[in-house]
Amino acid sequence: MKKRLLGALLAIALGTTAHADAPRLAPTVEQAQAAYLGSMFLSRYHYAVRPLDDALSSEIFDRYLKSLDPERLYFTQADIDGFADLRTRLDDAILQSDLQAPFALFQRFDERVAERFADARKLLQQDFDFSVAESYPLDRSKAPWPKDDDEARDLWRKRVKNDWLRLKLAGKDSQAIRDTLSKRYDNALARSRRTRSDDVFQTFMNAYAGSIEPHTSYLGRGAADSFDISMRLSLVGIGAVLQERDEYITIRELSPGGPAARSGKLAAGDRIVGVGQGDGSPVVDVVGARVDEVVKMIRGTKDTRVVLDILPAGSGPDAQHKNVTLVRDKIKLEEQAARKSVIPGSAGKRIGVITLPAFYEDFEGRRRGDKDFRSASRDVARLAEELKKEGVSGLILDLRNNGGGSLREAVELTGLFIDTGPVVQQRGADGKIAVESDLKAGVVWNGPLAVMINRGSASASEILAAALQDYGRALIIGEPSFGKGTVQTLVDLDRVANNEKPVLGEIKMTIAQFFRVNGGTTQLKGVTPDIRFPSAFEADEFGETGFDNALPWREITPASYQPAGTLQDILPELQRRHEARSKDDKSFRELQEDVAEVIRIKEMRSLSLVEAERKQEKEAREARLKARNGKDAEALRDDGLQSGERSLKAELASEKAFKDRKDFLLEETARIVADAAVLAPTPAATPTPASQSVAKAR
Known part of the structure; x- marks a missing residue:
């Protein structure tokens, strides 16, 4: 096997005609060790265990190429054909602790990046004819690779032409356009040249891990440290x-x-x-x-x-x-922590809002027994008590774009709103079912409650939303959630290797699938809202179903639980009132228009490179913005620039305006919760301690 692998690498080296220099980046001994140890865990203890063989190697090959060149702009079909012998040899590279193969693939990619941007810079010296009927594709992720360098160069000609046209339509003259694009391409090339060996290795290892299951990944030391920071805030x-x-x-x-x-x-x-x-x-x-x-x-x-x-x-x-x-x-990091606000609802009701960006938990602080260790459930309990003292009539837990975090925190946070009972079921690789329950009697809030979700709400967010929906304890409002129904654990490879110094990184590995207390799962299907808002995202575009190797939906025996509420009795009336309001609401009409526009653009497949056509589209778009936003429409015009190309002052001002924009979906949710307070009033909640005693899970 090793001889065949060496032969494949030699073929790549001989096929590189214009670059005889030694590779810019090379694998390290520690990376080879990390890859081998990671494979031992992934091939034995993963929830969806798969042997590291030629079949998996082929998938790793495709996923690695996709990670490097997702829009198929750099490699050619000739490059891919030249790599063919490596398709079934990447498993050998890992098992034999010889990572020259994936680094050789990266070396070719590195060369192609330099070539493409050099060609792009040359194109800036010419003028473009914007009357020629041609177009540039919006999405090339599933397009064929350019068959050869000539086809690749023509593709990049159209890309540069599109960049030029955007700036021209924004009012830039030729010299300003050349200066802007020269700087853009130089910066892009400079960023690529700052790629390190660790980056290449992490990309390759994630191609391997992600070929087993979408939520399995490798975290290098830097990524592992960032994860720890995000959890302890x-x-x-x-x-x-x-x-x-x-x-x-x-x-x-x-x-x-x-x-x-x-x-x-x-x-x-x-x-x-x-x-x-x-x-x-x-x-x-x-x-x-x-x-x-x-x-x-x-x-x-x-x-x-x-x-x-x-x-x-x-x-x-x-x-x-x-x-x-x-x-x-x-x-x-307070901006990433739970925060509260109070907004008006209907019928003069004041509604409390707790926004939770993630299910964070200071694992080490809890383990050490720190009195004030940080956790999402403790912060939410404190904020709920404060809002209750402020006399709110209902509560909204905003989990939009909350991608999850600690499973234990999801269980404890759910326990703040139900008395006692099961919260989530876990099925391990051995088929055994474990139930995670809220064991602490009492709630911090038993009044009207809504949970807001969208397509970015995943994992722990779905556990909480599903449990409160099954118990009839909360209205779920918004978009269907992401559909991630799996549980991951972290394997510290340095601990496995008994290393005193951290050098190997960690494997985030799927070990279980979670199920609702009603026996269903959020896997693939997500949580379906009781009251749904319009969305431009389809499940196969942004969600679990968008992955080609996601775990299937399953169903198990329901847990023994007692529903705590009868929201279904008032749901038809809540829906009727919501529809009556949104029908005449300007913001909802504009959202529907935006959804239609997004769908139209997605169906276009490509952008016209004819100036007259693009100008007409731009003028129509800006007229629509002006009709909506008046004098503020100017700030929303397409200036043709990318992130980092505007002044820092302009970027910060734009971000502030985005954060300060009217959140009409939250305002409508407050009106729905206020309606629920009128239709199904409940007594004031009895305070309980924020900390909950539950089975340890992660």
């Missing part, structure tokens, strides 16, 4: 959000109360050109570095010093620098 650093802008690491915003903000010496737009550790070691130049590399240098141990070499905002590259020394501190 805290880190040790300086309290600054950083962004790559051109060649500089730029301060995007400062966290209130953090060391950077407290210093009074830093501001949004300042550029970090060097980082030192405050221990007498030299300041390291970070111009041209990746933002994750700089973040790693800035984070550290609490109460230690970090030195930043700063180029002030708005100054030229030759301006005077300033050194700022900060003491690292614990930063709480």
Whole structure:
């Protein structure tokens, strides 16, 4: 096998005519070890266990190519044909701890990226004829690969022509267009050249893991650290959000109360050109570095010093620098935590809203027995008690775009709204069923309750929404949810290898499927709302059914539970009132128009490159925006620019406007909950402790 693998690699090397240099990136011994250890777990203990053989290797091959070149813009069919012998050899690469094969594939991709952007830069020296009847495809993910370099170059000609046309329609002259696109392509190439060996390995390992099941993945050390931070909602650093802008690491915003903000010496737009550790070691130049590399240098141990070499905002590259020394501190990520608000409903009712971005939990803090460890359920319990004291008549739990998190938190949070009973069932790979239950009597809120979901609500969000729906405890309002009905655990490969220093990363592996207490599952189908809002997303476009290897829907025996409410009795009247309001509501009419427009664009398949046609479409779109938004429509015009190409001030202003926009779906949900309070009034809830004692699950 090894000889055949070596022969395939040699064929790739010989097939590379214009690049005789050694590969830019190469695998490490630690990566080979991580791949082998990961395969041992995935092929033995996964919920949908699959042997690592030639059949799986073929799927890994296709998924790896898709990860590298999802729109089929860089590789040609000739490239793919040249890789053919590797299709059934990637399993050997993993099992024999020799990762030269996937890195050789990346090497070819790396070369193609450089070639394509070099060609794109050359195209900017010419003028385009926008009267020629041709088009550029909107989605090439399922298109054939360009058969050869000539076809690839023509595809890129159309891509550059489309970029040029967007800027031209936005009012830019030829020189401004050339300058903008030159910078865009140079920056894209610079980003690709900053790819590291770890990035290649993580992409390959995720192609392997994702070929088994969609929610199985590999987390390198950086990704694993980011996951831990997202779960405990805290880190040790300086309290600054950083962004790559051109060649500089730029301060995007400062966290209130953090060391950077407290210093009074830093501001949004300042550029970090060097980082030192405050221990007498030299300041390291970070111009041209990746933002994750700089973040790693800035984070550290609490109460230690970090030195930043700063180029002030708005100054030229030759301006005077300033050194700022900060003491690292614990930063709480409050913007990612549960938060509350109160909004009006119908009939003069005031409705409380708790927005929950994720089901977070400080696993280590809980394990250590920290008194104030952070968790979603504890925060929601506290906010619900506060809202109750404020005299709200109903409560909304907003889980839109909440992709999940801790299973234990989903169980404990559900327990805040039901007395006692099963919350979710788990079926392991051995077929055994385990039931996770709320064992703590009492609730923090027993009044009218709604849970808002959309297509981005997944996993733990679906567990909670499904349980409260089955118990008849809450109205589920919005769009059908994502449809992720699986449970994952993290396998620390360094712990397996008894490494003192973390170098191997972690495997996030699916170990079970969860089921509703009624015996059904949210897998594939998601949670269906009781009252549904319009949506532009179809399940096969954004959701579990969009994966080609998702686990099937199943049904098991229902758990023994007692429904707590009779919402079905008032649901027809709630629906009738909602429809009556939305029929005459301007925002709902505009949403329906937007849905129709999205569907129309999706059906177009391609963009015309004829200027007159595109201009007509643009004018119609802008007229529609002006009719809706009046003087604010100008800010919504297509300026032809991409993220990072506008000024930082403009980007921040646009983001603020997006956050501050009217949330009419939330407002309508409040009216529905207020209607429920009138139709089915309930007594005030009795407070209970926020912490719940349940079976440990993750």
